[in-house]
Amino acid sequence: MMLCKLSxxxxxxxxxxxxxxxxxLILGISIFYVFNALESQTVLMDVSSSTRDIIKLMMTIxxxxxxxxxxxxxxxxxxxxxxxxxRRSKEFGIYLTLGISKRKISMILFLETLFIGILSxxxxxxxxxxxxQIMSLLVANMFEANLTKFTFIFSASSAxxxxxxxxxxxxxxxxxxxxxxxxxKLIDLLNGAKTSEKVxxxxxYLCIIIFIIAVIxxxxxYHMVTAEFLTLQEVDDIIKPIIMGVISTFxxxxxxxxLILRIVQSIKRYYYKxxxxxxxxxxxxxxxxxxxxxxxxxxxxxxxxCLLSSCLTIKNSMNKNIRELAPVDAMFSxxxxxxxxxEYYKNYGYNDLQIKNSNYTAKEMFELYNFDITSYFKxxxxxxxxxxxxxxxxxxxxxxxxxxxxxFPFLAYDTMETIMKISDYNKVxxxxxxxxxxxxxxxxMIVADFNSMVEIxxxxxxxxxxxxxxxxxLNPKYENCQDGFLEMSSNHINTGIILVPDNVIDEDYLFKNxxxxxxxxxxxxxxxxxxxxxxxxxxxxxxxxYLLPIGTTKLSIKEATVGLSAMxxxxxxxxxxxxxxxSAAILGLKELSESSDNKERFKMLRKIGVSExxxxxxxxxxxxIFFMLPLILAIIHSIFGIKFAIQILEVFGNEELxxxxxxxxxxxxxxxxxxxxxxYNSSKNIIKERx
Amino acid sequence: xxxxxxxxxxxxxxxxxxxxxxxxxxxxxDIEKGEFVAIMGSSGSGKTTLLNLVSTxxxxxxxxxxxxxxxxxxxxGEELNKFRREQLGFIFQDxxxxxxxxxxENIALSLAILNMPYKEIDEKVRKVAKELNIxxxxxxxxxxxxxxxxxxxxxxxxxxxxxxxxxxxEPTGALDSKSSKMLLEKFNYLNNDLGATILMVTHDAFxxxxxxxxxxxxxxxxxxxxxxGDDNRKEFFDKIIDVVTLLGGDLNDAL
Numbered sequence: 001m002m003l004c005k006l007s008x009x010x011x012x013x014x015x016x017x018x019x020x021x022x023x024x025l026i027l028g029i030s031i032f033y034v035f036n037a038l039e040s041q042t043v044l045m046d047v048s049s050s051t052r053d054i055i056k057l058m059m060t061i062x063x064x065x066x067x068x069x070x071x072x073x074x075x076x077x078x079x080x081x082x083x084x085x086x087r088r089s090k091e092f093g094i095y096l097t098l099g100i101s102k103r104k105i106s107m108i109l110f111l112e113t114l115f116i117g118i119l120s121x122x123x124x125x126x127x128x129x130x131x132x133q134i135m136s137l138l139v140a141n142m143f144e145a146n147l148t149k150f151t152f153i154f155s156a157s158s159a160x161x162x163x164x165x166x167x168x169x170x171x172x173x174x175x176x177x178x179x180x181x182x183x184x185k186l187i188d189l190l191n192g193a194k195t196s197e198k199v200x201x202x203x204x205y206l207c208i209i210i211f212i213i214a215v216i217x218x219x220x221x222y223h224m225v226t227a228e229f230l231t232l233q234e235v236d237d238i239i240k241p242i243i244m245g246v247i248s249t250f251x252x253x254x255x256x257x258x259l260i261l262r263i264v265q266s267i268k269r270y271y272y273k274x275x276x277x278x279x280x281x282x283x284x285x286x287x288x289x290x291x292x293x294x295x296x297x298x299x300x301x302x303x304x305x306c307l308l309s310s311c312l313t314i315k316n317s318m319n320k321n322i323r324e325l326a327p328v329d330a331m332f333s334x335x336x337x338x339x340x341x342x343e344y345y346k347n348y349g350y351n352d353l354q355i356k357n358s359n360y361t362a363k364e365m366f367e368l369y370n371f372d373i374t375s376y377f378k379x380x381x382x383x384x385x386x387x388x389x390x391x392x393x394x395x396x397x398x399x400x401x402x403x404x405x406x407x408f409p410f411l412a413y414d415t416m417e418t419i420m421k422i423s424d425y426n427k428v429x430x431x432x433x434x435x436x437x438x439x440x441x442x443x444x445m446i447v448a449d450f451n452s453m454v455e456i457x458x459x460x461x462x463x464x465x466x467x468x469x470x471x472x473x474l475n476p477k478y479e480n481c482q483d484g485f486l487e488m489s490s491n492h493i494n495t496g497i498i499l500v501p502d503n504v505i506d507e508d509y510l511f512k513n514x515x516x517x518x519x520x521x522x523x524x525x526x527x528x529x530x531x532x533x534x535x536x537x538x539x540x541x542x543x544x545x546y547l548l549p550i551g552t553t554k555l556s557i558k559e560a561t562v563g564l565s566a567m568x569x570x571x572x573x574x575x576x577x578x579x580x581x582x583s584a585a586i587l588g589l590k591e592l593s594e595s596s597d598n599k600e601r602f603k604m605l606r607k608i609g610v611s612e613x614x615x616x617x618x619x620x621x622x623x624x625i626f627f628m629l630p631l632i633l634a635i636i637h638s639i640f641g642i643k644f645a646i647q648i649l650e651v652f653g654n655e656e657l658x659x660x661x662x663x664x665x666x667x668x669x670x671x672x673x674x675x676x677x678x679x680y681n682s683s684k685n686i687i688k689e690r691x
Numbered sequence: 692x693x694x695x696x697x698x699x700x701x702x703x704x705x706x707x708x709x710x711x712x713x714x715x716x717x718x719x720x721d722i723e724k725g726e727f728v729a730i731m732g733s734s735g736s737g738k739t740t741l742l743n744l745v746s747t748x749x750x751x752x753x754x755x756x757x758x759x760x761x762x763x764x765x766x767x768g769e770e771l772n773k774f775r776r777e778q779l780g781f782i783f784q785d786x787x788x789x790x791x792x793x794x795x796e797n798i799a800l801s802l803a804i805l806n807m808p809y810k811e812i813d814e815k816v817r818k819v820a821k822e823l824n825i826x827x828x829x830x831x832x833x834x835x836x837x838x839x840x841x842x843x844x845x846x847x848x849x850x851x852x853x854x855x856x857x858x859x860x861e862p863t864g865a866l867d868s869k870s871s872k873m874l875l876e877k878f879n880y881l882n883n884d885l886g887a888t889i890l891m892v893t894h895d896a897f898x899x900x901x902x903x904x905x906x907x908x909x910x911x912x913x914x915x916x917x918x919x920g921d922d923n924r925k926e927f928f929d930k931i932i933d934v935v936t937l938l939g940g941d942l943n944d945a946l
Contacts, residue, residue: 268809272799281791604787607748608848609776610804611769 003104007111019682020592021080022120024585028073029124033162034132035062035574037155041136042143051143054563061571069578074169076582081173083593085180096186106178113177117170125159142566202258211259214251221245225644249633250295257287275610275618282622290590294630300583301634304576306641308667311572312660318490318565326488326557327432332515332549334362353545362515362549369537376530380517381431383424387416387511391469398465404456421502431516434484439501444474447484448496454481457496470506488552490561515549527555580667584675591623591679595686602687619683627676695855695888696722696745701754703740714740716911727882727889729902737911738892739860745890746779746858747771759855776804780849780857784864786841788833794844795829801848819847823877839870843877850881859891863898875901896935900928907934914938
């Protein structure tokens with residue numbers, strides 16, 4: 001009973017002191033709940049079955065990420081509770097001198113953790129439930145579902161999961177606390193706070209040398225992941241710069257901790273101005289002892305920034321791509337003259353009848369199925385593409401084939417190139433609202449938008465490689481691929497279409513026919529109805545003889561993309577926020593754990609007449625530098641990290657970088673800045689007690 | 692002589708109506724420029740409270756304290772800090788040096804917060820360090836110094852701003868006898884040769900015997916006051932011991 005009272009009192013006391021600890025616990029719990037409750041928010045939404053599948057996949061990933069997150073949070077909680085233990089060593093010393101046994105002290109701690117655990121779970125879950133209502137708006141927006149009315153959503157499974165995971169974490173904390181109590185000695189506990197700091201200064205020359213080496217190594221690592229990106233082939237190639245980056249980060253902090261003080265000290269006029277000398281010494285003594293920790297925090301921030309900005313980029317780019325790359329409602333393609341490439345189609349699993357009956361356009365084929373597709377269209381166009389075995393990548397690359405082949409051995413050089421009449425392409429371009437082109441006789445050009453392929457093709461175009469087609473010899477009009485596409489898709493995947501003057505084309509080599517159109521209706525439900533009836537055709541027995549046109553519609557692209565982009569966004573947000581919280585919390589706790597030392601120091605300053613304003617300024621600066629140092633290096637890392645990520649994520653598109661960087665900054669300012677302010681205010685409260 | 696400090700009938704009560712403790716119960720005295728005054732008393736006699744009131748760390752319940760005719764009991768907030776920064780110098784029993792700063796930086800800090808330019812700071816620090824014989828430890832950190840050295844550094848920090856009044860709270864409390872003697876001789880040097888006015892609180896008769904006047908406090912009231920006059924230190928010490936004996940056993944532990 002007495003123990004119970006004691007521990008409750010302790011909690012009351014520490015709630016004020018350790019706002020950060022509780023803040024972190026509550027934040028961690030509510031975020032854990034919110035993301036694990038995502039599925040329940042989508043249950044009420046009216047989404048298609050393909051989107052539903054993606055949601056299922058997303059939840060599986062969220063679950064496994066949650067295990068990882070629980071490790072991170074568990075580490076954080078143990079770390080935090082050890083700090084609390086350290087700060088309270090004197091209190092435990094007094095208990096021991098009073099004759100309270102170690103077992104009972106462990107019991108007090110056990111009860112404290114229990115109370116804190118229950119309290120934080122209650123508050124955290126409460127907050128999480130509120131936050132998930134707001135989250136459901138975001139979810140609805142992501143999946144482009146209509147949220148007709150507000151429904152209160154509570155996910156029991158997520159709540160139970162949160163409780164179980166955090167209970168395990170608290171249990172581990174209890175074990176750790178008990179262990180550290182049983183190991184401690186009374187004399188250390190009582191004297192713990194008194195040991196005055198020993199200032200060790202590093203050799204400045206060594207610091208300068210190490211700093212220079214670290215910067216060079218880091219520069220090399222940056223270079224490897226950006227400029228030398230195309231030479232990266234194996235996993236080892238990526239791990240090497242990462243290891244280099246980690247080590248040089250550590251060395252930079254190690255050498256900086258020795259250098260900053262020296263440098264500023266040499267500017268005497270600045271160093272001996274107001275409390276500058278004090279602030280700098282405070283900072284340097286702290287960074288000296290926390291080089292390792294600062295390195296970890298810097299790296300975590302780096303991962304956070306890259307994660308948030310690239311996942312948001314993917315999302316933004318995907319949405320932008322749809323607007324750009326799916327400009328019309330529907331497109332149907334129909335293979336023609338399949339018998340000309342009998343082997344090719346046979347390998348794909350088409351039967352002989354289908355291959356034989358392949359001289360209909362898409363429109364004609366629909367008519368054959370008694371389906372008047374054009375009656376649903378407000379407007380439509382029909383265009384053709386051509387292909388011949390005589391024009392493959394082998395031919396377009398011309399004399400540069402061997403050079404390209406050695407550098408890019410993985411390309412399929414024997415695939416037939418897609419050829420289009422310039423007039424047909426311009427018809428499409430006009431319909432899509434993209435750039436139209438003009439060609440003279442004996443000229444050709446390539447439109448493509450898949451960057452890696454564009455680069456390869458440009459090598460040949462720059463070299464003015466001629467191509468010969470149906471007895472004509474053609475020269476490239478441009479030295480570069482031009483932007484453009486024919487098939488609608490969610491990404492930039494046009495690897496190249498060769499545009500030639502109309503008179504060059506031999507109609508015998510007709511390859512595909514396209515029917516592209518806009519529906520009369522813009523109502524989503526009616527469009528679904530139309531597309532369902534098209535899909536119904538697939539059940540007809542005619543499909544064994546006559547191949548149905550392959551349809552790509554804006555709606556289907558949208559649905560696939562929306563699901564994927566939502567998945568990437570949520571998982572990126574989840575991990576990013578957890579990392580951000582962790583690093584900010586560690587910094588804050590570190591700062592606060594030293595506030596008892598600081599308290600003594602600030603007390604001395606007050607006694608010699610330093611004003612409150614100056615003290616607050618010094619404290620603010622001290623904490624600001626402590627928070628900013630790892631962030632600055634992390635931002636520098638991120639500039640290169642994001643560049644690297646962009647190249648990896650090229651398929652998804654990377655056009656929309658700026659908004660996602662802005663969003664990331666907002667997250668950073670809110671969470672990191674929030675922790676900074678809480679730390680500053682808590683420290684101010686701790687040192688405020690006058691004399 | 693010019694009066695530096697006038698303490699006028701001050702009282703300091705702690706607690707509430709039901710249990711009132713009179714830490715200071717009507718004390719009045721003056722200190723003139725260039726005096727070295729010791730305040731003696733046993734634990735709980737109110738001597739530290741008195742020092743805290745003079746140093747504006749604590750506030751009086753009633754009465755007035757005037758430093759050069761300025762009533763410091765009326766000062767508030769920033770005025771108090773400014774007063775403390777510019778008019779007072781502090782020396783504490785536990786030195787109160789900042790452990791992260793070197794001796795030089797510790798001393799320089801009290802000038803830096805007055806926004807003095809570096810050139811002047813450097814000049815002054817070297818001068819006072821020479822006077823207090825601590826030139827050799829200027830680049831050391833507190834943990835590398837002996838207690839005596841630390842206290843002399845603290846004294847240097849206290850006198851460097853040229854304060855009207857130096858307040859010393861048990862300055863020899865944490866020192867061995869040799870260091871104590873050396874420190875007190877430096878106090879005499881500051882007092883006689885540099886004209887510093889010192890108010891020192893102590894319970895040690897030996898320490899008090901370096902002063903020019905000793906005020907004895909018991910239960911928050913002035914018990915007795917003796918002047919050194921023309922006595923040498925030994926004779927003055929004997930006089931102090933007499934009063935201590937008169938005060939009763941309370942102070943015996945101090946010997």
